[in-house]
Amino acid sequence: MEKAALYHRPESEYAYLYDKDTMHIRLRTKRNDVSNVKLISGDPYLIHETKWYNHSENMQIMAQTEDYDYWFIEKTAGFKRLQYAFELTDNKERVFYGDRGLFEMTEQARMKAENYFRLPYFHDIDRVKTPEWVKKTVWYQIFPERFDNGDTTNDPDNVLEWGSKNPDRDDFFGGDLQGVINRLDHLVDLGINGIYFCPIFKASSNHKYDTIDYFEIDPQFGTKELFKELVEKAHEKGIKIMLDAVFNHTGYYSKEWLDVVENGEKSKYKDWFHINRYPVEFGKNGNFEGATTIAYDTFAFTPRMPKLNTANPEVREYLLKIAKYWIEEFDIDAWRLDVANEVDHHFWKAFYHETTSLKEDFYILGEIWHSSQSWLNGDEFHAVMNYAYTETIINYFVKKDISSTKLASGLYEQLMLYRNQINQVMFNCLDSHDTTRVLTLCNGDKDLAKMTLAFTFLQQGSPCIYYGTEYAMEGENDPDCRRCMVWEEDKQDKEFYEFIKELIQLRHNEQHIISYGSLDFNLLDNEKNIVGFKRVLDNQELIAIFNNSLTENIGLDNKENVIFSQNIILNSEKIIIKPKGFVVYKKCYR
Ligand code: CA
Numbered sequence: 292m293e294k295a296a297l298y299h300r301p302e303s304e305y306a307y308l309y310d311k312d313t314m315h316i317r318l319r320t321k322r323n324d325v326s327n328v329k330l331i332s333g334d335p336y337l338i339h340e341t342k343w344y345n346h347s348e349n350m351q352i353m354a355q356t357e358d359y360d361y362w363f364i365e366k367t368a369g370f371k372r373l374q375y376a377f378e379l380t381d382n383k384e385r386v387f388y389g390d391r392g393l394f395e396m397t398e399q400a401r402m403k404a405e406n407y408f409r410l411p412y413f414h415d416i417d418r419v420k421t422p423e424w425v426k427k428t429v430w431y432q433i434f435p436e437r438f439d440n441g442d443t444t445n446d447p448d449n450v451l452e453w454g455s456k457n458p459d460r461d462d463f464f465g466g467d468l469q470g471v472i473n474r475l476d477h478l479v480d481l482g483i484n485g486i487y488f489c490p491i492f493k494a495s496s497n498h499k500y501d502t503i504d505y506f507e508i509d510p511q512f513g514t515k516e517l518f519k520e521l522v523e524k525a526h527e528k529g530i531k532i533m534l535d536a537v538f539n540h541t542g543y544y545s546k547e548w549l550d551v552v553e554n555g556e557k558s559k560y561k562d563w564f565h566i567n568r569y570p571v572e573f574g575k576n577g578n579f580e581g582a583t584t585i586a587y588d589t590f591a592f593t594p595r596m597p598k599l600n601t602a603n604p605e606v607r608e609y610l611l612k613i614a615k616y617w618i619e620e621f622d623i624d625a626w627r628l629d630v631a632n633e634v635d636h637h638f639w640k641a642f643y644h645e646t647t648s649l650k651e652d653f654y655i656l657g658e659i660w661h662s663s664q665s666w667l668n669g670d671e672f673h674a675v676m677n678y679a680y681t682e683t684i685i686n687y688f689v690k691k692d693i694s695s696t697k698l699a700s701g702l703y704e705q706l707m708l709y710r711n712q713i714n715q716v717m718f719n720c721l722d723s724h725d726t727t728r729v730l731t732l733c734n735g736d737k738d739l740a741k742m743t744l745a746f747t748f749l750q751q752g753s754p755c756i757y758y759g760t761e762y763a764m765e766g767e768n769d770p771d772c773r774r775c776m777v778w779e780e781d782k783q784d785k786e787f788y789e790f791i792k793e794l795i796q797l798r799h800n801e802q803h804i805i806s807y808g809s810l811d812f813n814l815l816d817n818e819k820n821i822v823g824f825k826r827v828l829d830n831q832e833l834i835a836i837f838n839n840s841l842t843e844n845i846g847l848d849n850k851e852n853v854i855f856s857q858n859i860i861l862n863s864e865k866i867i868i869k870p871k872g873f874v875v876y877k878k879c880y881r
Pocket residue numbers: 440441442443444445446465466467511
């Protein structure tokens with residue numbers, strides 16, 4: 292047995308309360324090394340009375356990466372306390388693994404209370420809770436300057452004609468909130484029930500990530516009254532609203548930063564930022580675009596985005612006031628947090644407390660591109676933008692960089708980083724205002740883009756469509772991915788629209804089994820480039836098979852109820868999946 296590969300950690304993603312009465316327990320072992328894992332468990336205060344250490348239950352493999360097996364069991368406890376340890380067997384030995392390490396499987400080892408891991412008490416208050424509605428949400432990301440121009444009276448002076456060119460960094464096309472209100476029925480028709488807005492607060496750029504005033508709607512986008520109307524109308528149509536909070540840094544033209552520029556060390560705002568030397572004026576003292584010797588900390592090396600000192604109580608109170616204001620006054624449902632990983636944990640804990648106290652099912656989504664366990668323990672965020680997950684999907688389907696086995700391994704690896712209730716509300720997007728559009732990544736190959744989207748929509752977490760994907764819009768990395776939305780009917784890909792609409796419907800129909808069912812990659816063929824997985828929940832099975840090869844046809848016995856497909860031939864005996872084809876079917880047991 293490869294004992295060095297064993298891993299378990301109490302009160303982490305390896306041992307946590309899933310619902311108020313149920314604990315999830317995971318154990319990691321080396322792949323294909325241990326033949327059987329059992330859990331020995333019982334109440335800490337009854338170990339000698341009932342001798343529960345003489346009994347054990349089988350654990351199951353729930354995930355398999357290239358290196359590890361992950362074993363799983365769900366446990367309830369009558370007295371809301373649990374002591375537990377693992378009994379591991381391979382072809383040579385049987386060992387006991389607990390809080391004090393590894394022992395031979397003797398009664399002496401098993402009967403010692405201190406040898407067990409513990410969940411001392413099932414405290415529901417400490418349980419990681421995630422909003423139910425997010426599991427059911429299909430998001431639509433809007434970059435407001437480019438979605439629709441519903442009011443030409445608020446257009447910037449230098450506005451360009453809608454769609455007249457591909458965007459450069461500093462172009463304005465006049466998109467606004469009235470445009471979004473006008474198009475809400477478009478989103479309803481598509482099946483969308485959540486909008487993620489890029490920033491809408493007063494700022495100088497077209498992307499508005501350089502905030503001037505967090506308490507004002509940008510006048511080019513509209514007014515507070517109009518935003519209120521937008522939220523109300525969206526809510527009436529069953530659409531939730533998520534705004535983008537840029538709290539890592541502010542904009543150069545915010546009044547606080549301009550005060551520091553003007554007054555230097557005498558500014559009352561000097562401790563609102565991380566200043567290394569004065570002056571901090573743009574163009575002086577190393578504060579140039581692209582300079583790396585900047586006099587103050589910024590977002591990346593962008594002197595127009597001075598980093599806020601969130602450890603300063605004044606800054607903290609100011610930002611928390613903003614976070615609460617848009618919930619209390621406008622009833623928003625979620626905050627997406629820009630550059631969330633570069634803001635301190637103390638701040639996010641206060642943020643979580645304040646926002647969820649106002650609205651119990653509020654959703655907090657962090658922009659983090661790497662492993663995020665430290666932010667996902669139930670007191671900071673509910674989820675992160677799941678780039679590590681969707682990147683693996685892109686690497687397999689689009690870039691064809693990895694094998695089927697590696698795809699499954701990469702996805703399992705991400706799922707095993709987080710508690711299941713977190714995985715259910717992760718934010719899964721294939722593209723955004725910061726990346727190349729998915730169809731462009733696919734070199735314009737629509738079947739490939741559809742297959743990649745379909746695979747993503749069948750994953751745990753809530754999927755997001757970037758505006759325009761429904762009409763097969765293309766675009767390279769930003770600013771090109773921020774083109775004006777195509778509203779002229781003759782330029783819209785109606786067939787792609789219908790596909791996206793059906794895919795969203797499929798997702799809504801099968802959401803329950805996707806969120807709660809198990810995941811078993813039961814078909815991984817690296818030679819033929821095929822991947823198939825099965826989700827099981829109660830008496831239902833959802834099965835999906837994807838043909839990522841360019842040449843091979845796959846034949847399957849047709850005994851199933853096909854609910855969604857692409858590029859297949861279906862007859863009474865066989866399903867033939869052609870290249871870039873996929874099939875989703877369902878089985879029901881009585
Ligand atoms: Ca406008």
